Amino acid sequence: MRPRHRTPRLLGSLLLVAAAGISVAGAAPVAGAAPADPPAAAKAATPLDRVVPAPASVDAGGTPYRITSGTRIRVDDSREARRVGEYLADVLRPSTGYRLPVTSGGGAGIRLKLGATSLGAEGYRLDSGKSGVTITAKGPAGLFHGVQTLRQLLPASVEEDSVQPGPWLVAGGTIEDQPRYGYRGAMLDVARHFFTVDQVKRYIDQLALYKVNKLHLHLSDDQGWRLAIDSWPRLATYGGSTQVGGGPGGYYTKADYKEIVRYAGSRHLEVVPEIDMPGHTNAALASYAELNCDGVAPPLYTGTEVGFSSLCVSKDVTYDFVDDVIRELAALTPGKYLHIGGDEAHSTSHEDYVAFMDRVQPVVAKYGKTVVGWHQLTGATPAKGALAQYWGLDSTSAEEKERVAAAARNGTGLVLSPADRVYLDMKYTKDTPLGLDWAGYVEVRRSYDWDPGNYLAGAPGSAVQGVEAPLWTETVSTSAHIDYMAFPRLPGVAELGWSPASTHDWDAYKVRLAAQGPRWEALGIGYYRSPQVPWPAE
Numbered sequence: 404m405r406p407r408h409r410t411p412r413l414l415g416s417l418l419l420v421a422a423a424g425i426s427v428a429g430a431a432p433v434a435g436a437a438p439a440d441p442p443a444a445a446k447a448a449t450p451l452d453r454v455v456p457a458p459a460s461v462d463a464g465g466t467p468y469r470i471t472s473g474t475r476i477r478v479d480d481s482r483e484a485r486r487v488g489e490y491l492a493d494v495l496r497p498s499t500g501y502r503l504p505v506t507s508g509g510g511a512g513i514r515l516k517l518g519a520t521s522l523g524a525e526g527y528r529l530d531s532g533k534s535g536v537t538i539t540a541k542g543p544a545g546l547f548h549g550v551q552t553l554r555q556l557l558p559a560s561v562e563e564d565s566v567q568p569g570p571w572l573v574a575g576g577t578i579e580d581q582p583r584y585g586y587r588g589a590m591l592d593v594a595r596h597f598f599t600v601d602q603v604k605r606y607i608d609q610l611a612l613y614k615v616n617k618l619h620l621h622l623s624d625d626q627g628w629r630l631a632i633d634s635w636p637r638l639a640t641y642g643g644s645t646q647v648g649g650g651p652g653g654y655y656t657k658a659d660y661k662e663i664v665r666y667a668g669s670r671h672l673e674v675v676p677e678i679d680m681p682g683h684t685n686a687a688l689a690s691y692a693e694l695n696c697d698g699v700a701p702p703l704y705t706g707t708e709v710g711f712s713s714l715c716v717s718k719d720v721t722y723d724f725v726d727d728v729i730r731e732l733a734a735l736t737p738g739k740y741l742h743i744g745g746d747e748a749h750s751t752s753h754e755d756y757v758a759f760m761d762r763v764q765p766v767v768a769k770y771g772k773t774v775v776g777w778h779q780l781t782g783a784t785p786a787k788g789a790l791a792q793y794w795g796l797d798s799t800s801a802e803e804k805e806r807v808a809a810a811a812r813n814g815t816g817l818v819l820s821p822a823d824r825v826y827l828d829m830k831y832t833k834d835t836p837l838g839l840d841w842a843g844y845v846e847v848r849r850s851y852d853w854d855p856g857n858y859l860a861g862a863p864g865s866a867v868q869g870v871e872a873p874l875w876t877e878t879v880s881t882s883a884h885i886d887y888m889a890f891p892r893l894p895g896v897a898e899l900g901w902s903p904a905s906t907h908d909w910d911a912y913k914v915r916l917a918a919q920g921p922r923w924e925a926l927g928i929g930y931y932r933s934p935q936v937p938w939p940a941e
Contacts, residue, residue, distance in 0.1 A: 447572075448467040448556070448572035448573060448574035448575075449555070449556050449557070449558070449572075449574060449918075450463060450574055451463045451531075451556065451574050451576050451578055453555070453556075453915055453918055454552050454555040454556065454915065455555070455613060455894045455897070455898055455912075455915050455916060455919060456613060456614060456894070456897055456898035456900075456901035456902045457898060457901075457902040457903075457906040457911075457912070457915070458552065458578045458579070458580040458902075459526075459579060459580045459581055459902070459903050459906075460578065460579040460580065461576065461577075461578055462576050462577045462578075463574065463575070463576035464575055464576050465531070465532050465533070465575030465576055466532060466533040466575050467531070467533075467572040467573055467574050467575050468531050468532060468533060468534070468535055468536050468572070468573045468575070469570060469571065469572050469573075470495070470499060470501070470503075470513070470557075470569075470571035470572075470573070471501070471571075472500075472501045472502070474501060474503055474512045474513060475503065475504050475505075475506050475510065475511075475512040475513070476488045476491055476492055476503055476504070476505045476506070476512060476513045476515065477505075477506055477507070477508060477509065477510055477512055477513065477514045477515070478505060478506070478507060478514075478515045478516075479507070479515070479516060479517050480507045481517060483517070483542075483543035483546075484515050484516075484517050484543065484546060485505060485507075486543070486669070487515055487543055487546045487547050487550060488505040488515050489505055490547070490550065490669075491513070491515070491550045491553070492504075492505050494550075494554060494561070494562075495557075495561060495571075497563065497564050497565065497566070498560055498561045498562065498563045498564075498565070498566065498567045499561070499566070499567070499569065499571055500566035511534045511535045512535050512536075513535060513536045513537075513538075513553075514535060514536070514537040514538070515538050515546050515549075515550075516537060516538065516539045516540075516546075517539075517540060517541070517542070517543070517546065518539050518540075518541070519541065520539060520540060520541050520545075522540070522541065522545065522579060522580070522581040523541065523545075523581045523582070524541055524542045524544060524545065525542075525544045525545050525548055525581060525582050525585075525614075525616070525671075526540065526541070526545050526548075526579075526580055526581030526582070527539065527540040527545040527546060527548055527549035527552075527578075527580055527581075528540070528549075528577065528578065528579050528580075529549050529552060529553065529577065529578040529580075530576075530577050531556075531573045531574060531575050531576060531577075532575050533575070536553065536573050538550065538553065543671070544616070544671040547611075547670070547671045548580070548614050548671070549580075551611065551612055551613070551614055552578060552580065553573065554612065555612075555919075555922070556573050556574060557571055557572075557573065558571070559921035559922040559924070559925050560921075560925055561925075562922055562925035562926045563925050582614070582900065582901045583900065583901060583902060583903055583904070584855070584867065584868060584869035584870065584900045584901075585616075585868060585869060586616075586617055586790075586818055586868040586869025586870070586871070586900070587614065587615050587616050587617060587869050587870060587871075587897060587900030587901060588615065588616070588617030588618070588619050588675065588818065588869065588870070588871030588872070588900075589606075589610050589615050589617070589618060589619065589827075589871060589872045589873075589874070589889075589893065589896075590618075590619035590620075590621060590677075590820075590871055590872070590873035590874060591603065591606055591618070591619070591620060591621065591874055591876075591885075592621040592624070592828075592873070592874060592875045592876040592879075593620060593621060593622065593627075593629050593876070594621050594622060594623055594624035594626055594627045594628070594629055594646075594679075594686075594876075595624060595626050595627070595646060595647045595707070595875060595876040595877050595879075596646050596647055596650070596876040596877075596879060596880040597627060597629060597643070597646055597650075597652050597653035597654070598876075598882075598885075599653070600655070600659050600662055600663055602882050602885075603618075603620075603663050604663070604666050605882055606618075606882075606885060606889075607663075607666060607667050607670050607672060608670065609886075609889070609890075609893070609926075609928065610670075610672060610893075610897075611670035611671070611672065613893065613894045613897035613898075613901075614897060614901050615672065615893075615897050615900075616671060616672055616673060617672060617673050617674075617675050617740075617869075617871065618667050618672045618673070618674050618675065619674075619675040619677060619742060619871060619873070620663070620674060620675070620676050620677060621677045621679065621873075621875075622655075622676055622677055622678060623638075623642075623677070623678050623679055623680075623683070623684070623686060623687065624679055624683045624685075624686065625683055625684070625685035625686060625704045625709070625711075625712055626645065626646055626647050626652075626685075626686065626704055626705060626706075626707075627642065627643050627644075627645060627646050627652045627654075627686050628642035628643045628654065628686040628687060628690065629643055629653070629654045629655055630654060630655050630657075630660055630676075630732065631654060631655065631656050631657055631660075632727065632728055632731050632732075633657075633731060634727040634728075634731065635690070635691065635724060635727060635728065637690040637691060638686070638687055638690050638691075638728075639654035640654075641689065641690045641703075642686035642687055642689060642690040642703075643686070644703070645703050645705055646705065647705055647706070647707055647876075647877055647880075648705055648880075649705045650880075657735060660735055661735060664735065664736065664737065664738075668737070673737075673738035673739070673740070674736060674738055675738060675740045675741070675742055675775060676732055676736055676741060676742065677741075677742035677743070677744055677775075678728055678729070678732065678741075678742070678743065678744065679743075679744025679745075679746070680714055680725070680743060680744050680745070680759075680763070681713050681714040681716060681745075681748050681751050681755075681756065681759045682709075682710060682712055682713050682744070682745075682746070682747050682748035682749065682750065682751060683709070683712065683744060683746070683747065683748075684712045684713065684714050685701060685703075685704045685711070685712040686703070686704070687714070687724075688700060688701055688712055688714070689701050689702060689703050689704070691724070693718070693720050694714055694715060694718075694720065694721060694724060695715055696715040696717070696718065707877045709747045709749075710747045710748070710749030710750060711749070711750055712750065713748060713750045713751040713755075714759070716751065716755040716756075716758055716759045717755075722762055722763075722766075725762075725763055725766055726766050729741065729763075729766050729767060729770055729772075730770055733767075733770035733771060733772050734770075736772070739772065739773050740772060740773050740774075740775045740790070741767050741770075741772035741773070741774065741775065742775040742776065742792075743760075743763060743764070743767065743774060743775070743776050743780075744776065744777060745760065745776040745777050745779050745780045745783075746777035746778075746779050746794070747779075748779070753782070756779075756782065756783060757782070757783040757784070760776075760780060760783035760784070761783065761784065764785075764786040764789065765786070767786070768786060773788050773789065773790070774786045774788075774789040774790070775789065775790045775791075775792060775818070776789065776790075776791060776792065777791070777792050777794060778791045778792060778793040778794060778795065778807050781806050781807050781809075781810040781815065782806065785810055785815045787814070788816075789815055789816070790815070790816045790817070790818050790868060791807060791810060791811075791815050791816070791817055791818070792817075792818045792819075792820055792871065793807055793817055793818070793819050793820060793821065793859060794820045794821065794822050794826070794873070795807075795821060795822070796821060796822055796823040796842055796843070797821075797823055798823075804859060804860065804861070805861060807859065807862065808859055808860065808861030808862040809861070811859070811861075811862040811863060811866035812861070812862070812863060812866070814866075815866070816866055816867075816868040817859065817862060817866050817867050817868060818868055818869055818870065818871050819855045819858055819859070819867060819869070819870050819871070820870065820871045820872065820873055821853070821858065822842035823842040823843045823845060823849070824845065824849060824850055824853055825845075825850055825870065825871070825872045825873070825892070825896045826842055826845065826872075826873055826874075826875065827872050827873065827874040827888045827889050827892055827893065828873070828874055828875040828876070828877070828878065828879060828888060829842050829843065829844065829845040830844050830845070831844060831845065831846050831847070831931055831933065832844050832846065835931075837878045837879060837884055837887060837888060838878055838879075838888060839875075839877060839878065845892070846933060846935055847891050847892055847895065847913075847916070847933040847935050847936060848909055848913075848935050850892040850895050850896060851892075851895035851896075851898070851899070851909060851912060852909050853899075854899075854904060854907065855867050855869070855870050855899055855900075856904055869900050870896055870899050870900045871896075872889075872892070872893055872896040872897075874888060874889060883929055886923075886928045886929045886930060887929055887930065887931055888931075890923055890928055890930035890931065891916055891919070891920075891930055891931065891933060891936060894916060894919060895912065895916070898912065913935065913936050913937060914937065916936055917936050917937045917938050917939065918939075920932075920936075920938045920939060921939060
C-alpha cells in the first residue's frame with residue numbers, strides 16, 4: 404500500500420508548521436462511499452501536454468478514457484509489473500472509491516505492459532482512448548514513470564484521501580517519453596537537522612511524482628553523524644546526538660537505512676549516500692580523539708560555520724576509519740554511487756587534500772562503488788568514472804570553472820547543481836522566512852531558466868550526466884519547511900533533467916507549473932506561491 408505522507412498546508416509564508424501524522428490508504432473503498440459514476444461531460448480532461456516534466460512527444464486526439472467502478476488495472480504476469488499496478492491502485496482507490504482490482508491478462512481498463520520499446524530503461528509510451536489506457540515500457544522504472552504521468556492527467560483531487568466526485572477522465576492520444584539525462588537527483592541534508600525515516604519517505608514520494616531517480620543523502624557533517632557504523636559506534640551515539648541549534652539530533656540504525664533504501668527502490672529512486680570528508684567532519688572528530696592530529700577531541704558543534712574541521716591526513720588510523728565506514732556503507736547500499744564530499748576543506752592544505760583523495764578514492768572502488776564528489780574533487784585527480792558535482796555560481800572564478808571543465812574533457816562526468824540556480828535552501832526573496840542568501844535569491848524562474856547542456860563553458864555536453872537539487876538544512880527542520888523550500892522549485896529542476904531541451908520555455912512551463920498547485924494542496928504540500936507563477940485563484 405502507499406503511505407500518504409502529508410503535512411498541513413502553510414497559511415501564508417509565515418505559518419511553517421511541523422509535519423502531520425501518517426495515514427495509510429486502504430486497498431478497498433470506504434464502505435458505502437463510492438459515488439455513482441458522474442456524467443463524463445461534467446469536466447474536461449487535462450491535456451496530455453499539461454504535465455511536469457514536459458513529455459518528449461505528445462500526439463493528442465481522440466475520445467478520453469473514463470475510469471469507472473468497472474475499471475480494472477491489468478498487468479503482465481510479472482512481479483515487477485504487479486508492484487507498479489498495486490502502487491497505482493493505492494493512489495486511485497481512496498479518491499475514486501472504486502475497487503480497481505489488479506489482474507493479469509488483457510482487456511479494457513488500465514493496462515501496464517512490459518515490452519520492447521526504443522525509449523530506454525526509463526522511457527514509456529502512454530496510449531489513451533475510449534476503451535482504456537495502456538502504458539508500455541521496457542522495464543518497471545518506465546512503467547512507474549508512466550504512472551506518474553497518468554496521475555497528472557487526472558484531476559488534482561485524485562490525490563485526496565477521501566472519496567471525491569470525479570469524473571476521472573484521461574485525455575485521448577499518445578505520449579512517447581524518455582529522460583534527457585540518466586541522473587536526476589535531489590539531495591536532503593539530514594546532518595544539519597535530522598529527519599526521521601518517515602519524513603524521508605514522504606520526500607521520496609514527492610520526488611517520485613516528478614520522475615527524480617536519485618536521492619542523495621548527506622549523512623555526516625560538523626553538526627551530526629547520522630548512520631550507525633558498527634566498527635565505530637560513537638559516531639552515531641555521540642556524534643549524532645545533536646544538530647544545528649542544539650536539538651537532540653538522531654541517527655539511522657542500519658535497519659532504518661535499509662528501509663529508506665528499500666522504500667526509495669520501490670519508487671525507482673537510487674540512494675546515493677554521502678560521507679563528507681576530509682572537511683565537514685567535526686562530529687566524527689568529536690567522537691574519536693585519535694582522528695585529530697593532536698589527539699584531542701573537539702566539542703560537539705551546533706553552529707553553521709563551515710571549513711574549520713579536517714580529518715588528520717597524515718595518520719594511518721584515518722584510513723582505517725575511512726575503510727571501515729565505506730565498507731559498511733557500501734554493504735548497505737545497492738546503488739552504484741558513493742559520495743565522498745570533498746567540499747570546503749579550508750583547513751586542509753592542498754597537498755594534504757590531494758594525498759587524501761588519492762588514498763580514499765581507491766577504497767570506494769575496492770568496495771564496488773563509483774566515486775561522486777563535490778567539484779573540488781577536480782583539484783585532485785578524479786578516479787576513472789568518477790562524477791564531479793558542480794555547485795558553483797555564475798560568479799565563480801573562471802579559473803575554477805575551467806578546472807572543472809578540463810576534468811570533464813578528460814572523462815570526469817558532471818552532475819550540475821549550481822547554487823544560485825538549484826540550491827533549494829536559498830531564499831526566494833529577501834522576505835523568505837527560511838533559508839540562506841549567500842548564493843543570492845533564487846526565485847522560481849531563475850531555478851528553471853538555464854540549460855544544463857551548455858551551462859559550464861568548456862565542458863562537453865556529453866560529460867553532463869544530469870542535475871541535482873540539494874536542500875541543505877541549516878534553517879530547515881520540519882517536513883513543512885521542506886515543502887516550502889522545495890515547492891515550486893523542485894519540479895523545474897526535475898524537468899531540466901527529464902525533458903528535451905526543445906521543450907524548455909519559461910512562459911509555457913509556468914502555466915503547467917501553476918496547474919500543479921491544486922495537486923500539492925490535495926497532497927498536503929504547503930508551497931511558496933511565487934508571484935512569477937499564474938496560480939489558480941483560491
